[in-house]
Amino acid sequence: MYILLVFTFTYLLTCRCWTQKDEKDKNVCGIGRQWLESILVSTECNGKGFHREMVTTVKFSPDVPNVLSVLLVHKLPRGIYVDPYQLASLSGHLQVTSFIILLDSAINLEAPAHRTGGFAALVYAPLVGKGSKLLKTSIPIHCRYHEPSFGDRKAVIVNIGPPDLLLRSETCNDLKPYAIVDAPCTAANSSICSWVQIQLHQVQSHVSLQIPVGDGSLAIPVICGTLLVTVICCLALSLNIWKHGSFNTMIKQR
Numbered sequence: 670m671y672i673l674l675v676f677t678f679t680y681l682l683t684c685r686c687w688t689q690k691d692e693k694d695k696n697v698c699g700i701g702r703q704w705l706e707s708i709l710v711s712t713e714c715n716g717k718g719f720h721r722e723m724v725t726t727v728k729f730s731p732d733v734p735n736v737l738s739v740l741l742v743h744k745l746p747r748g749i750y751v752d753p754y755q756l757a758s759l760s761g762h763l764q765v766t767s768f769i770i771l772l773d774s775a776i777n778l779e780a781p782a783h784r785t786g787g788f789a790a791l792v793y794a795p796l797v798g799k800g801s802k803l804l805k806t807s808i809p810i811h812c813r814y815h816e817p818s819f820g821d822r823k824a825v826i827v828n829i830g831p832p833d834l835l836l837r838s839e840t841c842n843d844l845k846p847y848a849i850v851d852a853p854c855t856a857a858n859s860s861i862c863s864w865v866q867i868q869l870h871q872v873q874s875h876v877s878l879q880i881p882v883g884d885g886s887l888a889i890p891v892i893c894g895t896l897l898v899t900v901i902c903c904l905a906l907s908l909n910i911w912k913h914g915s916f917n918t919m920i921k922q923r
Contacts, residue, residue, distance in 0.1 A: 723807065731802060744833070747786050749829070770856070849864070
């Protein structure tokens, strides 16, 4: 009888220990798998033409902890760019709206799409607290000029994929159950920290932008027309100057 009681007590204690360990693994540093699976991320582009605004919305569950930093990594294709000077002028406004943007490389504003490469825009958001369950960020983006087409193509499609969602706890480094990536700790880019990369379960589709391209078959007529107009304007200006005696006056003065 006593042996049976000891065995039962030992079994229940072992089960409790394993349950506690499993719950600990599911909620390391406040990053619980249950609410991770409920995170929703959506991206859309507003505006028309070559100048747009990319808006990203992150929706958290009500039980999200208040000890996390959020980082959105947008991997942008070469067909678009972000103006760093525009970001600098908007820095005060962006800080008021509670997010800061960091670009991972220098941006050539004048290069066409086929002479440049893609880049990443890192969007840092503040700690997610109990009063903020919906995070919304916006990035001003601009379309690059593409090579002219010599066929029937009138536009090109540029696809922008969904961002990577990274989370980090200020007070914990034990993040072993999750996929870990290295990224700058803050927008100051002064040091590298470990971030948890979230595997989102909802189906995310990319955002497509339709960018018009020039007609390459019109290159020669446009060049000839430009040269003709330039010659006509130069002749008209020269005749006007000669008619009013500007050349004769300059010769006499010499």
